[in-house]
Amino acid sequence: MLQLPRHALHKKLVGRANPMRIQLEITRRCNLDCVHCIQGGCSYVAGEMTAADYERLLPRMSAAGVFSVSLTGGEFLCHPEIMVILELLLRSDFWLALQTNGTLLDQDTVDFLARSREKIRAVAVSLYGATAKAHESVTRSPGSFEKTIRAIDMLSEAGFRVEVISLLMTMNQEEAPQIQELCRERGLFHQFNSIIAPRKDGETSSLECRLSEELLKKLPRPWETFTENFIPHEPDDFSPDKTLDAWCTMARTSGYIDSKGNLLPCSIMDLPAGNVKDRPFDELWHDSAVFNALRKLKIGEFECSRCGHFPTCRPCPGLAFLEHGNMFEAPKEICRIIELFLGDKEVKKA
């Protein structure tokens, strides 16, 4: 059998902890000022990775087996050497995905990217409203709506798969149907999200923008717009003595490199294996004590394993870590949303 379904590949690689997908936080700089941003003040961070650092890193990632790379930020286009970094990435053999607010994309940059369009799987663009009023109540940046819409249209015209991601909060939730309509008219892939996490620095004021139960109920069920990334599984994959391989890919097949070069298990799990400027990627990936410990965690160690909604709902250790500083506890915001749609959870008897 030549073809290898994605879940079969995941199973094959997860056992070997082979990195398959890496997110690169190119920079923490951003030209917008979104209310919910978990980075907390997207300004310049000293020690940012340079183009020369990426030139050393990318071949190591390729040799370690990484297939796909997603660029994120901040706004990745704010990196002062971004065009050199993009050249390096497009010259390397990775399948790329870009996450952007779109406001800095001009026709020249879109044309530049379009010359390597087959290497770019998708461009994800954040859109918070169908009008400037709603969108800019989130971005707090006048003029950003028009620029984001223009970017979406330029990218679509250039033939990219554009994925519109909309986080819904108190100030923009009313426009959910219009956002859906805007995307439908343009034939775009669209996904809602309503999970607002505390900021990485512990600041929690953005949590006030979380939707009330009443408002959440008016929206599509959150998971109904998330379908593509599910990994098919067997019931036995969820027994307490199993590791989290069936759904949580952190440090197994996916990882995150922050703007300073720290290799983390996941974008929201601040447990660095080390820094790729100090040690080659593949060595950090395989030798890190933290990563190896995460790979051994058993389902039974997590509070969620005793919940009646498990495994329909599965624990996200990263979110729990952000919320409580303890990955083994249930992430309360997920519980709130799940219980709203599936009813109160029963605690399973031991």
Next chain:
Amino acid sequence: MGEVVFKKSGSLIERRIEGEAILLDIKSGVYYDLKNVGVFIWEILSGGASARQIAAAVAENFDVDAETALADTLELLNDLETEGLIVRNAEG
């Protein structure tokens, strides 16, 4: 008329993982894997080769007779071509 020479398609990302060749076709997003003789043949295809050249190399390096080597090679080349992983290049 020259022999048909096969070479790898240009839309593949390939990785060698514990002796296996894992291929990702970025046109379709589909993954493939090759093992043992498949990896050996895949390596020869890097430079472009005909079925006869590949089969001769297989017979020389694995414990099979020439006839079996040719049959196995043709079968794999057929699969690879059907999946769009290799293309034909007529050579004089």
